[in-house]
Amino acid sequence: MIEATSLPKEKACKAFEVSKQSFYKWKKREPLPDSDSGVLESMQKIALEFSRYGYRRITKSLHRQGEQVNHKRVYRIMKENNLLVRRKKFRPITTQSSHGLAVYPNLAKDLVVAKLNQLWVSDITYIYLPLGFAYLAAILDIFSRKCIGWCLGKNIDAQLTLDALNMAVDARQHIGFDETVHHSDRGVQYASHVYTDRLKELGILISMSGKGKVYDNAFAESFMKTLKVEEVYIKEYMTFEEAYANIKHFIDLVYNEKRLHSSIGYVPPAEFEADILNKSAS
Numbered sequence: 001m002i003e004a005t006s007l008p009k010e011k012a013c014k015a016f017e018v019s020k021q022s023f024y025k026w027k028k029r030e031p032l033p034d035s036d037s038g039v040l041e042s043m044q045k046i047a048l049e050f051s052r053y054g055y056r057r058i059t060k061s062l063h064r065q066g067e068q069v070n071h072k073r074v075y076r077i078m079k080e081n082n083l084l085v086r087r088k089k090f091r092p093i094t095t096q097s098s099h100g101l102a103v104y105p106n107l108a109k110d111l112v113v114a115k116l117n118q119l120w121v122s123d124i125t126y127i128y129l130p131l132g133f134a135y136l137a138a139i140l141d142i143f144s145r146k147c148i149g150w151c152l153g154k155n156i157d158a159q160l161t162l163d164a165l166n167m168a169v170d171a172r173q174h175i176g177f178d179e180t181v182h183h184s185d186r187g188v189q190y191a192s193h194v195y196t197d198r199l200k201e202l203g204i205l206i207s208m209s210g211k212g213k214v215y216d217n218a219f220a221e222s223f224m225k226t227l228k229v230e231e232v233y234i235k236e237y238m239t240f241e242e243a244y245a246n247i248k249h250f251i252d253l254v255y256n257e258k259r260l261h262s263s264i265g266y267v268p269p270a271e272f273e274a275d276i277l278n279k280s281a282s
Contacts, residue, residue: 039069040077047083054236055084075234101191107207108183113143116276117175120148120168120204122184123220124156127232127243134243137164137189138251139182140223141172144276145261146269147223147251148172152244158192165198183207185217226255 039062046061047053053061055075062069078084113119119142127134135156139149149168153160165182182204184190190208199206209217231250237243256270264272 036073036077039067039073040081042067043074043077043083044081056236056238058083101188101193102196103186103191104206104208106183106210107181107205111181116141116143116273117172117177117180118143120180120182121217121220122161122164122182122190123217123224124161124187124189125224125228126156127152127237127247129237129240129243134237134240135160136224136227136247137161138220138223138227139164139168140220141269141273142219144269144273145223145264146256146273150247150251152240152247154240156189158189158194161189162195162198165195169202177202177204180204181207183209183217184220185209186211223255227251230254230259 042062042065043058046058050057050061055078056071058078059069059071059074062074075084108119108121111119120139121142122137122139124135124137127136132154135153137151137153137160138147140146141148148171149164149166151160151163151167153163169177180203182199184207186208189195196206227247227250231246231254235246237246256268258268260266260268261272267275
């Protein structure tokens with residue numbers, strides 16, 4: 001038998017799928033509070049037997065053992081002790097720009113945004129589920145930073161983006177679209193005839209990022225990153241319906257109604273918009 005001290009750190013880290021940085025961070029960690037030590041021991045036993053369990057299944061297993069602990073505490077302890085499951089690095093491609101459809105110039109690049117419905121930005125991202133992926137299309141109004149349209153679907157197609165667009169249109173038609181610019185990447189969903197025809201029907205100008213210029217759509221990508229970090233990455237959706245309910249809650253009630261945004265004076269987007277509309281009405 002090989003003793004633990006004789007195995008080089010690099011090989012040990014590789015064998016247990018742990019980075020050297022995580023190993024040294026673990027080694028220098030502060031001792032756990034007594035209240036966490038017993039829970040950690042139970043969690044380690046469960047993780048040893050079921051190596052692919054996430055924090056929710058670990059929490060349920062602890063409950064079955066009589067441990068009174070909530071999922072937030074379990075997540076914290078697992079994160080501090082490198083017990084969180086590392087997902088495979090496969091990422092679905094959300095932007096298929098190799099197509100024969102028409103593309104449009106970037107109208108947003110030098111645009112000075114001074115009012116609502118002047119510049120909308122849109123993007124698509126993916127959400128991990130146990131049996132595959134869900135896809136989120138979202139549209140933001142840059143002036144207020146509000147997410148005005150979104151759709152979570154099981155297919156990454158033009159209907160996904162069209163449903164998000166129609167939600168935005170329903171929410172903003174009272175303002176009008178006389179000078180509205182809709183900006184997106186060059187993906188086939190946004191370049192599709194059904195999508196561009198809908199924009200033209202509404203009189204909305206079409207703008208697209210330059211080829212290979214990922215930063216041209218930075219505002220939309222920033223929103224998706226916020227959604228992932230503050231909602232998706234701290235949850236473990238088991239079903240599409242669960243993902244939908246949680247993402248809806250985050251966008252509608254947290255991001256739009258409560259989350260403070262520095263670019264609009266540290267107020268939530270909905271409050272900012274209400275103030276703008278009240279001033280214009282008076």
